[in-house]
Amino acid sequence: MMLEIVTSDALKGTRHGFFTRKGGASSGIYSGLNCGGGSGDQNDAVTLNRARVAAAMEVEPEGLVGVWQVHSPDVVIVDGPLNGEKPRADALVTNVHGVALSVLTADCEPVLFADSEAGVIGAAHAGWKGALDGVLEATVDAMVALGARRERIAAVIGPTISQMNYEVGPEFLERFLDEDPDYGRFFVGGQGDRVQFDLPGFGLHRLREAGVGHAEWVRHCTYEDPARYYSYRRSVHRKEPDYGRLISAIRL
Template sequence: MSEVEVIRARALDGVAHGFLGRRGGVSTGMVAGLNVGTGSADDPEAIAENRRRAGEAVIPGARLVTPYQVHSPDAVAVIAPFEERLRPRADALVTDRPGLALGILTADCAPVLLADRAAGVVGAAHAGWKGAVAGVTDSTIALMESLGAQRARIVAAVGPCIARASYEVDDGFFRGFVEVDPANERFFADGKPGHHQFDLEAYVAHRLAAAGVRTIETLGLDTYSDESRFYSFRRATHRGEPDYGRQIAIIGIS
């Protein structure tokens, strides 16, 4: 049995956290590995075991909680564990309570983990392009502040996500971002005619910095190109595969 791989960020040293990929799980087939996505067609028992392994690898004994992600800018404060059927429809969670493991699922979108060590407040955000441009990281920071955090003390790490070289978008996508802010043009590189390469990781880091976060670490890991290590929705789509796995990023107060 392979060991669960936990990728950690230096910016979050001393905080219980981890970005996980597909290594160390029990799922088989096209979602082989540590698939934690209940939205996949995977065996529910395998998903449950993978979630258990993921939580134990990062914060042993903590209760793993994840939202029902909808590509929104919404963040929710968690004060106690909630049942799977009662998951809030949101794309970020924050807490100041020990014993909780906040989890965010991704398969190309950017997972963002945040912490104010002095205040004992942590957050986890799912930043796909829709949530990122709508301000999911801004909402997460604001909610952390409501629990006593100070944005000047917050540190953040952007985990494995689709890289610019793998993220081809069309002119309509490009124009939408530039209409929001002409300066967003810098997050795109020229691609084939009528297309561009979008740097999601850099854009998310920019939003964090613009919100006043001073310490931001980007891991620079491409979910699309590293098949042995990560799941990727876009890779599965390009191959015409009927299903894809999801990885998880976890943070908590141990």
């Protein structure tokens, strides 16, 4: 089966993609293109899946670089292959050709960035905590430090969980309201004291506040499309023991 890759015209001048689960070597609950080494999947299957992604990105397997994601606002500046090392961070930026920046997600936002004129790109993993703590702004700042200009940066949010499928409790809402009462607009009422959180809407807001020239969401929900996307929340609701990880990548 061929790989399925979601792209955006906003990231023109780069090779990039939000990869779905189609076309992979994994089986069972991981069936498809599981690229998460932290999952319980067979190592050989994950290695093969990542090699297929690297080939699609036209880099060597070691040129597909990522980080040990910890829901932080931390950004790594990449100047070449990381030689197996995975620093603890949640975003990467580079102005170097021949490496593909990648992040893994399974409901959180994968965000790809580019200032093609300056030759600077970025990739970020933004769950609710990372987005609230500033990982998107930190990625933009790191790109600017490499020569990008905010008004030229395009940022695209890939497949992520949509508001209709992201139910949270009152303590979650309070955390956002404590940060900024205006953040209440990213929540709508749910059952009882539960509310529904608009993660991609919040991500777009933070990107625009950071001054990027263009921000968009591809409008694919990971939760509601099990044939194409892994979803942590869906796996919990189905009482599955684990879940696969989607990969998103970008290179100059």
